[in-house]
Amino acid sequence: MGLGYTNDDGLVEYTYYERKNFRLNSSVNLFGDKLTIGENLTVANFQEVKGNSMEDALLQNPLIPLYAEDGTWGGPVGAGLQDKWNPLAILYINRNNTQKTWRTFGNVYADLKIIGDLKFSTKFNFDNNRFRFDEQTEAFNQNGSILGNLVYLSDGEEVARYAGNRNNTDTYIFTNLLTYNREFGAHSLNTFVGHEVYWKNQDNSFYRIQAPYGTAVNFENVEAYDILADNSNLDAYGIGPDSRRESMFAKAAYDYQDKYYLSASIRRDGSSRFGRNNRYAVFPTASIGWTLSNENFLKNNDKVNNLKLRASWGANGNADILEYAQYSIYQQAVENSNYDMTGGGSGEIDLGVSPNQVGNPDLKWEQSYQTNLGLDASLFDSKINLVIDLYEKKTSDLLLQIIQPSVLGEAGKTLFFNAGDMTNKGIDVVLGYKFSPRNQFTYGADLTFSAYENEVTKLNNSENFILNGVSYTGVGHPIGSYFGYVADGIFRTPEEVAVHAAQSGKALGNIRYRDLDGDGVINQDDRTIIGNPHPDFMYGISLYAGYKNWDFNVFFDGRQGNDMYNAQREMLDFPYFGFNHGKNTLDAWAVDNANSLIPALSTSDVNDQKRASTYFIEDGSFFRLKSVNIGYNFSSKADSFLKKMGLDAGKVYIQAENLMTITSFSGFDYEVPGLSRTGIGIAGMGVYPHTKTYSFGLNLQF
Numbered sequence: 213m214g215l216g217y218t219n220d221d222g223l224v225e226y227t228y229y230e231r232k233n234f235r236l237n238s239s240v241n242l243f244g245d246k247l248t249i250g251e252n253l254t255v256a257n258f259q260e261v262k263g264n265s266m267e268d269a270l271l272q273n274p275l276i277p278l279y280a281e282d283g284t285w286g287g288p289v290g291a292g293l294q295d296k297w298n299p300l301a302i303l304y305i306n307r308n309n310t311q312k313t314w315r316t317f318g319n320v321y322a323d324l325k326i327i328g329d330l331k332f333s334t335k336f337n338f339d340n341n342r343f344r345f346d347e348q349t350e351a352f353n354q355n356g357s358i359l360g361n362l363v364y365l366s367d368g369e370e371v372a373r374y375a376g377n378r379n380n381t382d383t384y385i386f387t388n389l390l391t392y393n394r395e396f397g398a399h400s401l402n403t404f405v406g407h408e409v410y411w412k413n414q415d416n417s418f419y420r421i422q423a424p425y426g427t428a429v430n431f432e433n434v435e436a437y438d439i440l441a442d443n444s445n446l447d448a449y450g451i452g453p454d455s456r457r458e459s460m461f462a463k464a465a466y467d468y469q470d471k472y473y474l475s476a477s478i479r480r481d482g483s484s485r486f487g488r489n490n491r492y493a494v495f496p497t498a499s500i501g502w503t504l505s506n507e508n509f510l511k512n513n514d515k516v517n518n519l520k521l522r523a524s525w526g527a528n529g530n531a532d533i534l535e536y537a538q539y540s541i542y543q544q545a546v547e548n549s550n551y552d553m554t555g556g557g558s559g560e561i562d563l564g565v566s567p568n569q570v571g572n573p574d575l576k577w578e579q580s581y582q583t584n585l586g587l588d589a590s591l592f593d594s595k596i597n598l599v600i601d602l603y604e605k606k607t608s609d610l611l612l613q614i615i616q617p618s619v620l621g622e623a624g625k626t627l628f629f630n631a632g633d634m635t636n637k638g639i640d641v642v643l644g645y646k647f648s649p650r651n652q653f654t655y656g657a658d659l660t661f662s663a664y665e666n667e668v669t670k671l672n673n674s675e676n677f678i679l680n681g682v683s684y685t686g687v688g689h690p691i692g693s694y695f696g697y698v699a700d701g702i703f704r705t706p707e708e709v710a711v712h713a714a715q716s717g718k719a720l721g722n723i724r725y726r727d728l729d730g731d732g733v734i735n736q737d738d739r740t741i742i743g744n745p746h747p748d749f750m751y752g753i754s755l756y757a758g759y760k761n762w763d764f765n766v767f768f769d770g771r772q773g774n775d776m777y778n779a780q781r782e783m784l785d786f787p788y789f790g791f792n793h794g795k796n797t798l799d800a801w802a803v804d805n806a807n808s809l810i811p812a813l814s815t816s817d818v819n820d821q822k823r824a825s826t827y828f829i830e831d832g833s834f835f836r837l838k839s840v841n842i843g844y845n846f847s848s849k850a851d852s853f854l855k856k857m858g859l860d861a862g863k864v865y866i867q868a869e870n871l872m873t874i875t876s877f878s879g880f881d882y883e884v885p886g887l888s889r890t891g892i893g894i895a896g897m898g899v900y901p902h903t904k905t906y907s908f909g910l911n912l913q914f
Contacts, residue, residue: 213237214912222263223903225300226307229260246325253318260311265299266880267897271783271791272299309347316340333389343379373420380415400467410457453535456484473501483531483577487538490576497526517594522586530578533611537628540571570616570627578630580607597644605636610668612685612889614678631678632671634691638664655757663749666690682777682824683890684741692892694743694777696824697734698726704806717819721801721812723827743829745893748773765841771882776832776893778879782822783897785810832893834875834882841867861913869905 214235221228239250277286278300285301317339324332391404461479475498482492504510505519582605589598612631639662646656668691671677677686684695703709703724712718713727715734728738753768784794793813799805801812811821821827843865875882879895881902886892 218907220905222261223901224263224265224303226303227261227263230258232257248323249321251318251320254316256313256315256317258311258313258315261307261309262311263303263306265302266899267783268299268302270780270794270897274792306347309345311343311345313344314342329392329394331391331393333391335385335387335389337383337385337387339381339383341379341381341383343377343381345375345377347375347377348373375421376417376419378415378417381412382414383410383412385410398469402465402467403463405462406460408459408461410455410459412455414453454484455535457531458482469506471503471506473499473503475499477526481529481531481577485531485533485535485537486575486577487573490574493529493577493579495527495529495579497524499524499526515592516589517592518588518590520588522584522588524584524586525582527579527581530580530611532578533575533613533628534569536569536571538571538573538575539569540567541569542567572627572629574630575611575628576609576630578607578609578611580605582606595645595647597642597646599640599642601640603636603638603640607634607636610634612678615680630672631685632687633669635667635669636664638662651759653757653759655755657756658752658754660752660754661749662751664746666746678890680888680890682779682894683888683892685890686741689741690744690746692745692886692890693741694745694775694824694829696739696742696826698728698738698740698742699825699827700724700726702801702809702811704801715819717817719819720803722819723811723821723825725825739824742824742826743775743777745774745776745832747771747833761845763841763843763845765839767838767840768836769838770833770835772833774832774893775829776877776879776882776884776895777824778828778830778877779894779896780879780899781828786817786821830878831876832882834873834877836870836874837872839867839869840871841865863909863911865909865911867905867907867909869907870902871904873902 216231216233216235218231219228220230233254233256236253237251239248241248276298278298280286285298317337319335319337321333321335326332385408387406387408389404389406391402393402394400459479459481461477463475463477465473465475467473476496477498478494478496480492480494484491499522501520501522503518503520505513505516510516510519582603585602587598587600590596591598609630610632611628613626613628614631616627641661642658643661644656644658646654648654668685668687668689671685671687677684679685679695682694682696684693685691686693701724703712703718703720703722706720708724709718709720712724713732713734715725718724725734725738727734728740731737750771751769755766757764781794781796783791785796796810797813799808800810801808811819843863845861845863847861873882877895880899881895883902884893884895884899
């Protein structure tokens with residue numbers, strides 16, 4: 213049994229995150245230990261107020277105060293000043309809009325000893341998630357004046373806007389397993405067959421209401437809400453994508469004298485995300501191993517405690533697409549699917565539909581086939597431990613998402629398709645050292661190292677590449693490469709401007725783009741691969757020590773050699789007129805600052821300097837002190853007081869995270885989440901940076 217509580221104030225004003233959880237585990241043996249029944253249960257409650265006004269805060273004109281002299285919110289009042297929302301006001305008026313989640317998850321299980329070495333186990337996993345978000349959207353004038361009590365005005369009446377978001381998600385996994393394990397002499401056999409079904413049901417709904425200020429809106433019973441009586445406007449819709457998956461699998465593993473190992477497995481998976489003709493796929497695996505340290509020529513070697521060679525080959529599948537990706541989905545929306553058929557603008561509006569998603573009924577499983585060669589070694593009384601893995605992973609029928617062209621009448625809508633093939637080759641190394649001298653003192657270190665190469669080997673389209681903004685996926689290149697122009701410095705003299713290729717907007721202080729094809733014109737034909745988001749290698753360093761009941765851990769991690777696309781500089785280095793400027797522009801090019809690397813300031817972008825180019829490519833390498841942990845362990849065996857309290861054991865600890873980072877990347881965060889499978893390492897304006905976190909914890913075992 214366990215209790216947990218977390219309360220974090222957000223980095224952004226008026227935001228917070230609170231979590232409370234209860235955990236219970238128990239089991240009971242019946243019929244002389246032939247039957248074991250148990251459960252693992254966790255109940256958690258989450259409450260949070262979110263807010264991310266990073267872009268507004270960065271771009272708000274610094275001449276505009278947070279508050280006006282009369283105490284109202286500050287806002288742009290002069291001609292030419294952009295209407296960027298007051299970021300603090302946005303956070304303030306949403307301070308009570310709390311997102312609430314109740315989550316109950318866990319499993320119940322039963323293990324039955326049928327006869328001899330034959331056993332049956334069944335497990336039912338459940339995850340019930342209830343999300344509620346009732347929002348009142350208040351308002352203020354951008355010129356600084358307050359509208360009533362932070363409300364909107366509609367025909368002279370104070371109104372407020374309310375939104376209710378409901379998301380109920382239930383996930384269930386039912387697994388049945390029959391195992392047979394037998395040892396006879398020098399032989400050992402482990403086998404199992406199993407069946408598993410997975411289903412997820414979602415019930416999502418969203419309601420948006422505009423009503424007189426102070427109206428008590430009951431979103432739990434919105435159908436009974438008297439819209440006409442309250443003179444309100446209602447916009448309501450709901451969607452609930454469901455998912456099903458079925459798996460059948462079997463495995464057999466054979467071991468002779470703890471020296472020679474052989475195993476094979478096969479599984480058949482089916483997913484409702486694919487069409488009926490492609491719903492199922494089969495994935496086999498096989499592996500062999502040889503423990504040399506158990507051979508006579510090494511068995512008595514006091515320096516080699518364990519030495520094992522491994523080799524394996526296996527297939528697995530990926531179905532990471534939208535639940536209804538096989539279907540085309542249409543929607544009704546006033547702004548793009550309704551039309552006055554009379555053409556006069558005064559007739560009756562006819563309802564229509566417009567595409568919201570383009571379906572692909574021919575989608576099938578993405579399949580990967582991986583070959584591994586491995587080495588496990590323990591040396592010098594197991595003080596030194598080494599694990600090395602070399603692998604090659606070949607992926608076919610790669611599942612990617614593309615944006616449909618306007619000529620198809622589906623502009624901006626996405627389509628999943630089996631794009632092609634890809635190969636990954638790499639190495640993973642884990643090296644550990646542990647020493648335990650006398651006086652109950654231990655210390656050690658673990659080092660991890662990973663490196664890989666990625667290459668797209670085939671694409672199922674005529675262009676042999678897929679371009680989505682700056683992200684480029686093409687044959688012979690890593691997936692998600694960056695594509696654009698080569699920024700070749702800044703025009704510093706009139707002579708440079710005169711002799712350069714024809715480039716719209718070329719002028720002193722502007723970026724000079726390289727004419728790669730040599731035709732004397734800067735155009736789309738001069739674009740090329742300008743960056744690789746995949747690192748040369750990644751690493752981790754773990755240092756630990758222990759003395760009696762105390763333990764101490766420090767973890768460092770890092771990444772080296774990857775490029776990042778800093779899209780934040782598109783707005784900060786080239787601001788619109790009236791917006792704030794990034795600090796880089798303090799060193800912008802000028803006649804008396806001709807050696808600057810920052811382009812000249814301008815109220816317009818005639819040179820199209822926000823185009824994708826190497827100007828925005830930066831080194832994403834970093835070295836970080838990820839975490840520090842100090843803990844004290846106690847046990848009822850050594851403390852009679854704990855025993856009287858009914859405690860078996862416990863631990864109290866203090867932990868700190870993200871204490872230090874060394875990086876040359878100028879953006880907010882060097883670990884941005886991928887925008888998509890191909891949109892890797894692109895840092896936009898909405899990135900929420902990593903924060904330093906300090907926590908205190910207490911674990912109790914009863």
